[in-house]
Amino acid sequence: KELKVSILYLGLPMAAALSVTHGFLPPHPGPTVIAGEYGADIGKVLVYGIIIAVPTxxxxxxxxxxxxxxxxxxxxxxxxxxxxxxxQKSFKLEETPGFGISVFTAMLPVILIALSTIITLIQDTMGIEENGFTHVVNLIGNASTAMLISILVAVYTMGVARNIPMKDIMDSCSTAIAQIGMMLLIIGGGGAFKQVLIDGGVGDYVAKLFEGSTMSPILLAWLIAAILRISLGSATVAALTTVGLVVPLLGQSDVNLALMVLSTGAGSLIASHVNDAGFWMFKEYFGLNMKETFATWTLLETLISVVGLGFILLMSLFV
Known part of the structure; x- marks a missing residue:
């Protein structure tokens, strides 16, 4: 209101950045879990994801x-x-942390994972044998460890350093844990659904169906994830299910696993519509009708998915 700019004019770019993070960038739960299922290097997923995320x-x-x-x-x-x-809560300017420390705290997990990846690349390039230092670096660069360290740093920078009582800090942590409960259930549900399909032989059937096919596994992963996203609604469930269906194909290919993670994430973002909770959240927050939500949010998600795939295929020519 102070800038006299439409909230949607600011909201669409913000939603684009959040959606790209959701699909492409560890340590967000989606890409992190997918990378683990594929057996991809989480650091490479992050580096490639950033390169693709910026233009997207x-x-x-x-x-x-x-x-x-x-x-x-x-x-x-x-x-x-x-x-x-x-x-909603309102804070006075003097009650809020500084811009620099806020950005540092938010970016710390990304910094730790990226730092670990860079050191590992230097180690591999120079032929340095593994030692105690590299083991520590790998531990810090693990997504779970990076998030734990970042939480502890956030407790200090956002709480202790601002003289907030420890009880209030713990209450805030408890509230945050309760809010991620649904995300954990979605990931668990997605993993269970994936396993049901695998045990039912769907993964092997897909492998036989595309045996001898010239279709790129990257494109196939995107296509399957896109179909499941449109059918199921949840991007996380679609991505996890796709992994279970595509993994049997990877034994026949030397495709870059980090790019497989990104293509799966890209496909899982496409065409958000009425069976996706994000669709309704966007609609209600910006006060849009159905037509306007389809013309903004649904098109935005589809554009991210298609453009992201294009950059992933382009990158596959070089890595």
Whole structure:
């Protein structure tokens, strides 16, 4: 309101960045779990993901926002419905942490994973044997360890350093844990669904179906994830299920596993519609009708998926 800019004009680029993170970048739960299932190097997934994410966000964010404004101009005149997100809190400027420490805390897991990857690449390039230092680096670069370290740092920078009582910090942590419960259930449900399909022989059937096919495994993973995303709604469930169906094919190919993770993530983002909770959250928060939500959110997700696939295929020519 102070900038006199439409909330949707700011919201679409933000949603693009969040969606790309959801599909491409560890240590977000989706890409992290997919990388583990494929057996891909989490550091390479992060590095390749960042390279692909930057141009994808630019195209799907600022560029698409200008196009969307021409498609549904009335939606950019709405003020949104912030109350739909639940209870809101207001803070005075002096009560908030500094910009630099806030960015550092938020980026710390990415920094740790990237640092571990760089050191590992140097080690492999120079032929340095594994030692105590490299073992520590690998431990710190593990997604779970990086997140744990980042949480402890956040407790200090966002809480202790600001003289917030420990009870309030623990209450905040408890609330945060409760909020990620649904994400854990979704990941567990996705893993269970994947295993049901594998035990039912669907994975082997898909492998036989595409045996001798010239289709790139990267494109196949994207296609299967896209079909499941449209059918099931949940990007995480679609991605995890895709892994179970595609893994039997990988024995016939020397495809880059990090790119397989990214293509699966890209496919799982496509065409968010009425069976996806994100569709309704976006609709309610920005105060849009169904047509406007399809013309903004659904198109945005589809653009991210297709553009992301294009950059992944392009990168596959070089790595």
């Amino acid at each position: 966000v630019i195209i799907a964010g600022p560029v698409f926002t200008k196009i969307a404004k021409k498609i549904v101009p009335d939606s950019f005149k709405k003020s949104g419905n912030i109350a739909s997100l639940g209870e």
